Amino acid sequence: MNVQKMEQLVKQVTAFTLTNSAERDSWEKAIAMTGLQAWADEEALTVVKAWLDRAVATQNSSGNLCYADAFKAAEVGIDYTPTGSLSSSLGMPLLALHESTNNKGYLDAAARQIQALVNSPRTSDGGIAPRHEGLELWIDSTYLTCPFLIRFGQITNQDQYIEEGVHQFEVHVKHLLDEKANLARHIWCEVPNTFPQSTFWARGCGWLFLAAIELLHLLPSHPKADLFKDVATRTITAMSKYQDASGYFRNTLDDPRAKVEASGTLMFAYAVPRAVELGLIDEALIDDALRGFNVVAGAIEASGKVPGVSVPPGGPNVVFDWTMFGQGFFLLAAKTLQPYLND
Numbered sequence: 001m002n003v004q005k006m007e008q009l010v011k012q013v014t015a016f017t018l019t020n021s022a023e024r025d026s027w028e029k030a031i032a033m034t035g036l037q038a039w040a041d042e043e044a045l046t047v048v049k050a051w052l053d054r055a056v057a058t059q060n061s062s063g064n065l066c067y068a069d070a071f072k073a074a075e076v077g078i079d080y081t082p083t084g085s086l087s088s089s090l091g092m093p094l095l096a097l098h099e100s101t102n103n104k105g106y107l108d109a110a111a112r113q114i115q116a117l118v119n120s121p122r123t124s125d126g127g128i129a130p131r132h133e134g135l136e137l138w139i140d141s142t143y144l145t146c147p148f149l150i151r152f153g154q155i156t157n158q159d160q161y162i163e164e165g166v167h168q169f170e171v172h173v174k175h176l177l178d179e180k181a182n183l184a185r186h187i188w189c190e191v192p193n194t195f196p197q198s199t200f201w202a203r204g205c206g207w208l209f210l211a212a213i214e215l216l217h218l219l220p221s222h223p224k225a226d227l228f229k230d231v232a233t234r235t236i237t238a239m240s241k242y243q244d245a246s247g248y249f250r251n252t253l254d255d256p257r258a259k260v261e262a263s264g265t266l267m268f269a270y271a272v273p274r275a276v277e278l279g280l281i282d283e284a285l286i287d288d289a290l291r292g293f294n295v296v297a298g299a300i301e302a303s304g305k306v307p308g309v310s311v312p313p314g315g316p317n318v319v320f321d322w323t324m325f326g327q328g329f330f331l332l333a334a335k336t337l338q339p340y341l342n343d
Contacts, residue, residue, distance in 0.1 A: 001294050002342045009297055009304075010039060010334050016304030017327040018047050026055070026066040027089035027144055028312070028324040034093050035331030052097055055090050056109040063116030065090045065109065084116030085130035085141050091148030095155060107155070114152050117145060118164060123190045127171040135190040139204040140314075142172045142211035150218050166224050169215060173231055177208065182238035183253060184208040186315055197315045202239070202249045202264025204314070209235040210267060213274050233280045236271055240288055243268075247291035251310050251318075259320060262296045262308035266329040269293040273336045286340055293333050306330045 017032050029051060036044040055066035062068070064087040071080050091110055098106035121129045127137045128145065146165040153161030175188040184204045186197035212232035216225060242253040248260035249268060272289035275281045300306055309326035310318050 001290075001297060003338065006297070006334055006338065006341055009300055010331060012302070012304035013300065013306060013327055013330050014039065014041060014044055014304070017324065017331075018044060020305075021051065021324065023054075024067050024069060025324055026068065027086045027140075029066075030089035030093055030144075031325035031328035032331075033090075033328070034096075035328035035335075037093060037096055038332055038335045048093065049097060052090070052094055052106070055094070056106070059109055059112060063112035063114075065094070065113050079131075079133055081132040083120035083128065083130055083132060084113065084118070085120060085128055085138075085145055088113055088117045088148050089144040091145075092151065095148070095151050099155070110148075110152055111156075114149065114161060117149070118161075123171070125171055125174075126167060127175070128168060136196070137172055137175050137188045139172065139176045139184045139186055139201075140207050142169055143207040143214070146211050147214040147218060150215065154218065162219070166215070166219070166222065169211060170224070170227065173208075173227070176204075177231065177235070181254075182234040184235065197313075199255070199316055200253045201315055202251055202253050202261050203267065203310065205235050205239045205253065206264050206267025206271065209239070209271050209275075213271060213278070216278060217274075229278075229280055232271075232275055232278075236268070236275055236281055236285070239268060240285055243288055243292065247288075247293075247295035249292070252316050255316070258316065259310075260308070261310050261320070262299070262306055263310065263323070263326045263329055265292040265296050266306075266326070266333045269296075270329060270333040270336055273340065289333075289337060290340060293337055296330065300330070 021029055033048045036048050058067045059065050060068055064084055068082050068087045091113055094106055094110050123135050129135050130138050130141055146169045149161045149165030176185050183200040185195050186201050186204045189196050209232045212228045216228040243249055244260060249264045250258040251261040252258040269289040269292045272285045276283050299308055305322045306326045307322050308320055309323045311321050311323055
């Protein structure tokens with residue numbers, strides 16, 4: 001793919017994303033916001049600001065942004081009464097808006113969300129549970145909460161939030177990164193000590209290595225920086241071995257019968273050039289990232305919809321469709337791979 005074709009697809013994906021958001025989206029929309037902010041289109045930034053203004057306006061009494069409704073994942077029958085975890089996904093785009101506008105109201109809203117997060121139920125070793133129905137850890141939380149805690153701590157000069165972000169990353173790695181396979185499991189439950197969802201999930205691995213890269217970017221000299229480097233290197237390298245000849249990754253990485261899946265493929269494509277620039281992996285993996293990006297790009301509909309995404313709650317046997325985070329990860333992958341495309 002050349003740069004001109006990619007930029008046209010970015011415009012289509014952006015247009016679809018701007019006109020197809022749901023009022024009560026939180027974490028799914030957050031990834032789309034980050035992708036739109038990366039391209040800095042003025043119209044898109046205006047819409048992102050409106051979305052974040054609405055998220056702040058509907059921040060609930062607990063401090064959770066954007067309603068933070070309880071909901072049921074119909075496909076698996078799991079009830080979710082959110083803690084401060086999922087809505088904290090809005091924290092990074094909110095802090096970016098604060099920094100671009102110097103509007104203290106956004107920082108105040110972020111502070112309320114931080115308190116909702118740190119006051120959430122915890123496992124015995126301090127891991128923040130994402131729902132009230134059980135003491136669980138989800139691999140998603142590494143990306144959706146850790147960078148937010150750290151960046152908030154940096155902006156406000158409060159080291160306790162920096163260290164909390166690092167601690168959350170460590171605890172999730174301890175329970176959810178398989179030491180032999182170097183791949184991430186989806187969910188760990190403390191009591192009973194089980195993995196309710198234990199498959200090596202493509203998007204789950206993406207959440208983990210992208211979190212590691214974000215933390216390394218934010219804290220390059222931190223005493224735990226070697227941990228961030230190690231996790232990113234191990235998981236990206238391990239995942240790369242499961243790439244299909246088509247360029248896609250399968251929803252369950254090591255199941256040859258599983259469907260190929262777009263969001264995990266895009267997360268890999270987004271992570272690889274960043275990891276190469278940090279000196280973590282071999283530059284040869286850029287070709288694999290481009291293969292993944294190109295095959296997903298080839299499926300994008302004329303409307304700008306990115307299809308082929310496993311919808312929440314993820315894992316095996318879920319419905320495939322489009323999602324706001326799928327849109328966002330396409331935009332992020334396109335931005336990072338742009339220097340590697342042909343003119």
